[in-house]
Each structure stands twice: as C-alpha cells, then as structure tokens.
Amino acid sequence: MSRPSRGAGDRGVATTEMVLVMPVLISLLFLVIAAGRLTDAKSDVVGAASDAARVASLQDNAGAARTQAQAAAIDTVSGENLNCKDGPQVSTEFLPDGRFERGATVHVEVTCTVDTRDLTYIGLPLSVTLVEEAWEPIDAHRSL
Numbered sequence: 001m002s003r004p005s006r007g008a009g010d011r012g013v014a015t016t017e018m019v020l021v022m023p024v025l026i027s028l029l030f031l032v033i034a035a036g037r038l039t040d041a042k043s044d045v046v047g048a049a050s051d052a053a054r055v056a057s058l059q060d061n062a063g064a065a066r067t068q069a070q071a072a073a074i075d076t077v078s079g080e081n082l083n084c085k086d087g088p089q090v091s092t093e094f095l096p097d098g099r100f101e102r103g104a105t106v107h108v109e110v111t112c113t114v115d116t117r118d119l120t121y122i123g124l125p126l127s128v129t130l131v132e133e134a135w136e137p138i139d140a141h142r143s144l
Helices: 013-057 062-079 117-122
Strands: 089-095 105-115 127-137
Touching (some): 062 089
Antiparallel strands (some): 105 127
16 A cells, blocks of 8 residues: 655645744743733732721721731732732722721722733733722721
C-alpha cells in the first residue's frame, strides 16, 4: 500500500497555518490570564469593602469606626496578596445625616490601584483602579 502523495503546492501549508494561528491563540491565552487576574483583584476589593463596613459598624464611635475600617481593608487586601499602590484607600461615612448612632448605616468605599505592568504586552494600562462600596447597618438595639 502506498501513501497518497502530496501535490507540490501543499508544501509548507501546515507551517504557514501555524504561523498565522499561533499569535491569535497566544493573545487569547494572555487575555484570559489578564481577565482572571483582574476578576480576582476585584473580588479581593469587594471583600475588603465588606469587611471594612462590618468592622466599622461594630465600633463605639465614628473615630474608631474609621480607624478600624481602614485597618480591616488593609488586612483583607494584604491577606489576599493584592498589591495596591499606596495601600487601599478607604472612605467611611455614616448615613443618613453623618452621625454615628443607632439605626444609622455605615457606608465604606474602598479604592485600590492595582499594578498591571506585567500585562502591558496585551494592551492593558500600567495600572487599573478598582472601586467597591459596602453598606452595613449599625444595630438599632445596641448601646453606644
């Protein structure tokens, strides 16, 4: 049994196809990696905001709430090995009228600028800023 012979015009077709397809596949792989890393970073910032709001709502006064919210966000971000430039920025306010009192709501906004220099070869900027908010009620039946 003899193998079918190739025509003279078919030489190098597989190599040409690979040269054309491989950059597309490699770019797709890098895009998936970048999307995964940014999704993981966003999830970490969501957790930091949630933790900060919860800790702030358990404090006895506004000053302690702000201090502990910042500390909780830093702990969460560092525990997840997320590299925020200059650490997470935490903004804490009390709704509806700005006072820390029973029945009020703690609103926390966490901002983290993530360094993406290692992903710039696929067109990402040098850094991406992620912002997340969380709300937590101050228990109306607790003593302050």
